[in-house]
Amino acid sequence: MSTVTAATASAAPVRVRIAPSPTGDPHVGTAYIGLINFLYARQRGGQFILRIEDTDRTRFVPTSEQMIFDALRWLGLTWDEGPDCGGPFGPYRQSERTEIYREHAQMLIDNGTAYRCFCTAEELEAVRKQQTAAKLPPRYPGTCRHLSAAQSAENLAAGKPFVVRMVVPAGSTTFRDELRGDITFEHSNVDDQVLLKSDGFPTYHLANVVDDHLMQITDVIRAEEWISSTPKHVLLYQSFGWQAPRFWHMPLLRNIDKSKISKRKNPVSLVYYRDSGFLPQAVINFLGLMGGGMPSPTPIEIVNGAKENEVFSLQQMIERFEVPNIRLGGPVFDLTKLRWLNSEYIRALSPEQFYAALRETVLSDRYLSQIAPLIQSRVDTLGQFGDLTSFLLRDDVMPPAEVWVPKKRTPEETLLFAAEQLAVLEATDWTLEALEPALKQLGESRAWSVKENFMLLRAILTGSTMSPPLLESMVVFGKARTLDRMRRFLETQKKLAAQNQPKK
């Protein structure tokens, strides 16, 4: 299947990268793709680069970048060049490179492979609706592609907002995916992609190609969801007159139902795994299991009783993992197996190490010192600490119905409202100042009193109607774990409801 020799011998210098977007918590998918890139670079003595793709201003989350750094370091995936440590091809943050993209967009306009498009969002939306209604594939109609130079200049002079689109000529593009072989796309199925948005920021496609070239990336190892847009990228390399890198498309991590892994159905935040006490060795090991790539144990290893063909360190992966042997079926991210792996690593710890691990995470000074002020005025003895804070030290809690259903509400409407709380909280900054108005606004719009509103949340988070201050507790507990607890609650209640009325 593979078209490249095994990693062991070949030492061609490679440069690879991961390019996460700071739009929220660091994602397990980022770590997965990061791991593969990391291994590939380390095995070949190449460089592993971290580039922050912060070109979407609407989804930008300021705290996200640092969390990405922390999470990758936690897992041991260290990079050679990046926004924090610099490097010869910086800056490594796309928002600091906008001038570069603008220049390159202009280059394409000048050589006729891109053009300014003055269509408004409303116009495009209308066209798209028509096309969908007529069962046609939604496609840019090409209105501005044939605009005369004079007209275009006139619009420009008039200050009309515009985007820059690439010209997709007639024909087809074939590129090689190093894991699957040649893939061909007819250009009739490739849209005139927007390269530069009207706010002056580039889209992924432009920024990615320009940066990968400028940063001398040799191998683009990314997720399978990019296969469909690879012909656009290949076309762009051609338009610039550049040589394209090699492309490797990794299978997508999946939920239990086989859909692309998502926070709705699985904890996907690396912060969640760290804060709820998964060891980084276990997480990285588990990720290495996804998609294969580790050779089966040799006969000698089997004779020696080394059944640990599934328990291996990052170092062992560098030694033995083979990227070209990746399996292409989307692996299900199975929490059960991850938990087992984690338990293996925990049991392998010395008592001292185990205690140290506790003190670094769930019993860290940092965490406990945040909890303490919440209960000081609420205890008669220090011994009550545990009584009041156990919900912050537990993996999960589950309130009984009499606790979470308000007196004047039905379980159904309560669950509905809880789901809305979850949606609101997902989009809220995790600070007291942001949480309070966001929740109150939701309550008002749904005619839920502040009391009912907060009590429901309290029940879900703490399992009880009595607790330290709610919002403060949520902040201390953290966004990733709080949201996960809410999702688990909703999931469990949904199942229970289904069980209680199965026959219709």
Add this chain to the structure above:
RNA sequence: GGCGUUAUGGUGUAACUGGUUAACACGUCGCCCUCUCAAGGCGAAGAGUCCGGGUUCGAGCCCCGGUAACGCUACCA
């Protein structure tokens, strides 16, 4: 709808360039150990490799045709 990718027990993987009764791990169930629960030990069930054809002495591995799942189809990445 269009285009693309993928397909081995419930889940993750294994099976040398096609070669004996498809292997391992997680999970499940049972037994043992045991003050409990884990861990550990022993054992069991569970796939005939998406389906249908073909090539071959022989196919999970090769060819053809289907099906299903997933992804993309944005001024998100």
